[in-house]
Structure formats: structure tokens, C-alpha cells
Amino acid sequence: MRIGTAKENYTADEALFDTNIQRGWMIALMIALFALPFMTGQYAIYLVCLVMINIVSTTGLNILTGFTGLVSLGQAAFMGVGAYTVAIMEINLGTPFLLNLLIAGSGAALVGIVVGLPSLRVKGLYLAIATIAASVILHFIFANWTSMTGGVSGLSMPPASLFGLELVQPDQVYWIIMPITVLMLFGAANLFRTRIGRAFIAIRDRDISAEVLGIRLLRFKLLSFAISSFYAGVAGGLWAYFFRVITPESFPLLMSIFFLAAIIVGGMGSILGGILGATFMTMVPEILKMMVGVLSPIWPDAVAVMSPVRVVVFGALIIFFLIFEPDGLAEIWRNIRRFFHLWPFKT
Amino acid sequence: MQTTEVSSLTTSPPPTLAGQEILSVDGLSLSFGGVKALQHVSFSVEEGSVTSVIGPNGAGKTSLFNSISGFYTPSEGNVNFLGKNVNKIAPPDRAAMGMARTFQNIALFKGMTVLDNIKLGRHAHLKTNILEALFYFGPAQRTEAALRREIEEKIIDFLEIDHIRNSSVGALSYGLQKRVELARALAMQPKILLLDEPVAGMNREETEDMARFILDVKEEWGVTVLMVEHDMGLVMDISDHVVCLNFGQVITQGLPDEVQGHPDVISAYLGSGDVTALRKKFKEGR
């Protein structure tokens, strides 16, 4: 139980994690992240890496859609830009992976700015349609610019190397994915402690009065697009290092819908929401698959019969959570925390 | 030609507030389809004064504010601020020049706390760039800490809203929301404050508090105030200059007492002209 928090000064009040308990949990989580590869098998690490890549991209979309209120269905295509950039640089130049990822993010950010240009005039579904159009164009470029992208058969690329060591297995690539994910999450959280993040939220809530406060709408909408697609580009780059085969079909429109679902299920406009949503969307299908796998020794046809059921259960779970808690998993988490903070005095 | 000269003579500000002119509108006209919301509206606001715009519902007061802050583009006329014609300057840049406003139908950001709403006011004066923001190092951290201290010590204290600083604005009473909106406008370091009906919907006590705040803003902060208000008691008590609009036209302007007793003002408010009832209303408001 913890009742209230006494702050010594304003700087302490502005801190990201404002209690010692929170800081303690944070340190524990960091230790766990470093210990993980030594404690689990490749499959678990594989899943963790996949979850983290999706967290980066989902957080990017959350900045744009959840915090700035601009709906986009281009996130997967922006990931594609990042993935192809990394692959092309790794194959042709062999430059260090950090540089490649940075350029992947920046390239995607530039594309994002261009795609975001209509956002000054159109909003909501209309903007979503504009981003779908951009996705289709990008897909066309991936599939037809054969000299660069390898056309429909795509590219296969060498692994990243760190101090001369090639990172091939999931528990090796993990050492790229994990620190970058952590860094980018801190970046996103920090953003909302400054004028830039506040301006985004103001634009989402009512963009007309945002202007009267001196917020230049176009500049900040484009900035939000740039940051969001930077995250997608880096996520795509990580994806490329993880799978090392990239084809135009690697980043379908369905994947953009997946990210949108992740922020809705997790909680729009909440960094924690993006993390929870991406984890939920990645893990639940896997867990359902495992459950079906457990059945198969007893019931040999389980996989064939249960596969469609799995999809239905996944869909039903999403709908259930949306009805149960429209503000997403992050809100459920906050309620649980509140309960334990005040327990046993108040529930 | 001659008539313009005469009218500009009669409407020149009284000698008591012979300060500098900080804002003026000059021949402003605006229409929506067939509705002439503003017709050749001219007046000026002296630096350091409280100027009020009054007029019945639909007179064009909010339209006037929207033209001054740059939302509406008038079909004719000029808006001058700090000696500069700002017709071509976009709303965010007018804000950065020192023009702050509040809205008739409160425009706070419901998804943010009171403190974040107030911090937003400073947006145009902060310089934190994207890299500093993502890493939250040195400059970003110092900027936020200094901003927080200033808001706490100057604005939150002054407006007596300490107890709600971390509340979400959606949960606040109407009166408090109006106060937070004023706080946000003050955080903009304004040179002029445009208040659209600052006490509408407030009870007597809240109205008196707000009147005190407006006077303090003028006297202690040295900020010029231009306000639209229906509460005649408040207008007559704290204004240095009053402009009365009706059907988009200035029907008279001058000292509060002059405007209050003006027959055109009385008939504008009453339509048919039950003068004694209006006199009573003015007195009660006081």
C-alpha cells in the first residue's frame, strides 16, 4: 500500500518515474531484459524479438494516431521503406548496422512527411484513404524497381555484425533489437514531457484552438508523421536484420491494420498502451496456436479443425476487450495499480 | 469624407487613457453568405486599458474576436497590432507576437491536466527541438523545470488554482475551467488578452473573483485587456472604454457611463425600448 507521494521540488515532480517503487520496478525490468537470452530457448527469444519490433512500430503509430489524432494505414509500408533501405545498404555497402538503421529511419521519415502533406486539409477516414494510396504506391515500387529491390523475389541480405561477430540466431539479434526498443520507448515517453508532445495532443483535441496558442498546424502534423515513420523505418530495419529476406509481400496492408488494432486494444495516446497492445496482438495468436498444439496428441485432427476457431477466438478477444475497457489494456493496468496502491483502505 | 472626420473626432479616446494604441481595427467588414456579421467596424484599444465590447446576441462580437485573432479573413478593413498591419499574419504568428485569447465556449484540451494545459500556453516561446525532446537532456530538462517553476509561482498562485493543478480539466466546474483558460492565456506572455465572455455562466462569487483577476492582470502584469461581456455590472465596473455593437456595426463607443446612458444602446438591447427595465438591469449588475 502507498498513500500519496510527497514531492520535494518541481524537477522531481516532472520525472518520468516519480516514485522509488516505480524506479525499482524499472531496474528489475532492465535486469530481466539483460538476463533473458541466458534463461530461455531460441523460440522464446524469437517471440520476444518479434514483440519488440512490433512495439517500436506500434509506438510510432501511437504517436501519430493516438497522440496527434491523425489516422494512418501506412505504417507497414513505412516499415518496408526501412527494411529495404537496410537490406540495400547491407548488401551493397556493408556499412555498420547502427548507421543503416539510422538511415532507414530517416528515409522512412522523409517518405512519411510526403505522405503526411494532405493532413492539413483532410482528416479521419479521408486521411486513412490517402495513406492507403501511399501504401499501394510504395508496394508497387517495392515490386517493380527490380534493380534496387529485386522485384517480386525480393532481397536476401547478410546478417548484422557486431565487433566482427555475425548476429544470426534470435538470441544474437536480440542484442540489437532490445536496446534500440528500450531507447525508442524512452524517447517516445520523453517527447510528451516537452512542448512537442503537448502540441501533438493539442492538435488531436482541437486543432483550431491549438493554432491560437501559437502552434503551427502543418509543421507539427508533419513532424508527427516524420517521427511516427522514423519509428516504423527503424522497426522495419530491425525486421530486416531479424528475418534477412525481404519481399514486397513482407509488409502487407493487413499489417498496418494490425498496428492500428494494437493501439486501439492497448490504449490510444498511451505509451504503455502501445507496448501492451503490440504484445497482445503478437502473443495471443501464438498462445492460441500453442494451445491447439497441446491438444494434438489426444486429438490428431486438432490443428486442422481448430485453426479457423483460433482466428475467431482472437477476433472475439479483441472485441471483448474493446467492450470491457474501451480505453484499452493500459487503462485496465492503471485500475489494477490504483487498487493495490490504496488497498486495503479503499477499493 | 467629412462625416468620417467628424466621427473619428467624437470617438477619439478620452484624455484619461492617452497611452499608446496597442491594437486597432479599421473599417472591418465580414459576412457569412447573406449575414453581415461585421460592417465597417473601427475602434482602437489603448495600451494598459480594459476595453469592453458589448452588444446583444448575434451582434458580431465573437466574429470580431475571430477576425482579430486571424481565424476569419475579413472582406475589408485592417487589423493593426503593435503598430503593424497583421492582416496577412497567420493565427499562430499573431499569438507569438503577444495576442492571447480565451473562448466563449471554453477551448481547453480535455485529455490533459491543468498544468499541461497551462504549459501549452508557452509553446510559441519555447525552443526545445526534436532531439532534445527525445533524449530529454540538458536544455529540454532546464526549459521544462524553469517553465514549471514560473507557472507555479506566478500563474497558479495568482489565480488560486493550486488545488487542481494535476486534475484533468474535463472534471472541473465551469468556473474553474474559465480560470484555467485564463491561466493558459497568461502563460503565453501576452501583450493583449482577448477574453470572450469571461464570466458567462458564473455565480456572483466567481464573477467577483474574475473581475479582481482581470484588474490585477491589467494593473500588476501590465497586460491590456479587450473583452466581450454581457454582464453589464462587470463591464461598467472595470472598463476604461466600451464599444457597443449591434447588427455588426459600432453604434457608439466611449466611457462606460456615456455608453450606458446612450439611447441607441438601450434600444439595441431592448428592441422595443423599455428603458426603465434596462436601467434597472444595469444597476442590479453593479
Ligand SMILES: Nc1ncnc2c1ncn2[C@@H]1O[C@H](COP(=O)(O)OP(=O)(O)OP(=O)(O)O)[C@@H](O)[C@H]1O
Ligand atoms: N462561422 C459562421 N458561419 C455562419 N454564420 C456565422 C458564423 N459565425 C457567426 N455567424 C453569424 O454572424 C452573426 C454574428 O455572430 P457572433 O457569434 O459574432 O455574435 P456574438 O455577438 O458573439 O453573439 P453572442 O452574444 O450570442 O455570443 C450571427 O448572425 C451568426 O449567426
Ligand SMILES: [Mg+2]
Ligand atoms: Mg459570441
